[in-house]
Amino acid sequence: xxxxxxxxxxxxxxxxxxxxxxxxxxxxxxxxxxxxxxxxxxxxxxxxxxxxxxxxxxxxxxxxxxxxxxxxxxxxxxxxxxxxxxxxxxxxxxxxxxxxxxxxxxxxxxxxxxxxxxxxxxxxxxxxxxxxxxxxxxxxxxxxxxxxxxxxxxxxxxxxxxxxxxxxxxxxxxxxxxxxxxxxxxxxxxxxxxxxxxxxxxxxxxxxxxxxxxxxxxxxxxxxxxxxxxxxxxxxxxxxxxxxxx
Amino acid sequence: xxxxxxxxxxxxxxxxxxxxxxxxxxxxxxxxxxxxxxxxxxxxxxxxxxxxxxxxxxxxxx
Numbered sequence: 006x007x008x009x010x011x012x013x014x015x016x017x018x019x020x021x022x023x024x025x026x027x028x029x030x031x032x033x034x035x036x037x038x039x040x041x042x043x044x045x046x047x048x049x050x051x052x053x054x055x056x057x058x059x060x061x062x063x064x065x066x067x068x069x070x071x072x073x074x075x076x077x078x079x080x081x082x083x084x085x086x087x088x089x090x091x092x093x094x095x096x097x098x099x100x101x102x103x104x105x106x107x108x109x110x111x112x113x114x115x116x117x118x119x120x121x122x123x124x125x126x127x128x129x130x131x132x133x134x135x136x137x138x139x140x141x142x143x144x145x146x147x148x149x150x151x152x153x154x155x156x157x158x159x160x161x162x163x164x165x166x167x168x169x170x171x172x173x174x175x176x177x178x179x180x181x182x183x184x185x186x187x188x189x190x191x192x193x194x195x196x197x198x199x200x201x202x203x204x205x206x207x208x209x210x211x212x213x214x215x216x217x218x219x220x221x222x223x224x225x226x227x228x229x230x231x232x233x234x235x236x237x238x239x240x241x242x243x244x245x246x247x248x249x250x251x
Numbered sequence: 252x253x254x255x256x257x258x259x260x261x262x263x264x265x266x267x268x269x270x271x272x273x274x275x276x277x278x279x280x281x282x283x284x285x286x287x288x289x290x291x292x293x294x295x296x297x298x299x300x301x302x303x304x305x306x307x308x309x310x311x312x313x
Contacts, residue, residue, distance in 0.1 A: 162270075162272035162274075162278075162280040162282075162301075163272075163274070163278070163280065163301075183306040184301070184303060184306065185301075190252075200252070203252040204252070205252050205253075205254075206252065206253040206254065207253070207254045207256065208253075208254070208255060208256055209253060212254075226254045226256065227282065227299045227301070229270060229280075229282035229299065230256055230257055230282065230284070230297050230299060231254050231255065231256055231257065232255050232256060232257045232258070233255045234252065234253070234254055234255070235252070235253040235255060236252050237252070237253075
């Protein structure tokens with residue numbers, strides 16, 4: 006009798022363990038596709054349980070994946086491909102059937118923060134050019150520079166001409182008072198004395214004493230009140246009359 | 252060479268600027284302006300002052 010009992014018990018244990026071993030390793034499978042049905046190969050499939058990664062695989066060329074060797078329980082499955090947005094799903098394994106999860110990945114749209122590109126150099130914009138034609142004046146083919154005084158790095162409080170005219174090529178400067186009262190600049194190697202080789206104007210009106218005979222510049226506007234200085238080089242007699250400029 | 256002076260601001264009815272600079276040898280420079288624009292009326296004016304005791308130490312000898 007004892008022997009029979011033992012035998013029955015053994016048979017029962019074997020039966021249970023065989024049922025158990027059949028149920029234990031279950032699997033999840035599925036297919037990853039794009040919105041239009043195209044399979045997505047090489048998408049990463051990550052299965053985790055209680056925040057711990059259990060298994061990881063990638064989809065094959067048909068977008069299919071299989072993860073085997075799972076036990077019963079609640080899982081989280083994450084699908085990710087570098088070109089598409091991430092999808093996370095949860096599933097529960099309670100019987101020995103293979104769980105099938107098909108997902109569709111969508112394009113990933115990320116709104117990036119604005120990128121503002123700005124220049125740190127002020128010196129790119131402190132010199133401008135005159136338009137080809139302005140009013141009755143033709144500046145096309147004339148070498149010219151427009152000094153924009155609110156952009157330049159110069160000591161405007163003392164009318165420092167070396168700084169104000171620093172970007173006007175070929176300018177020659179004499180300083181004989183050091184306070185910016187009298188401006189002595191020239192171009193093209195001529196004498197800078199009282200800027201007399203220039204026809205000097207303020208808002209288009211001559212400010213030299215005798216523009217034909219002795220066109221020296223006794224007076225200089227304070228640079229703090231000047232918006233810009235237009236320097237036109239070369240003879241301009243067609244526009245301004247004889248001997249205007251050297 | 253043409254000095255184009257500052258003028259009334261583009262779209263403000265009133266604006267003022269005041270800038271003072273001091274330096275060695277009693278340099279004092281002051282630039283002050285007001286200006287404005289309303290429709291076709293515009294106004295602008297500035298006052299400027301600069302004074303200094305030369306630009307080097309004055310030595311009286313003899």
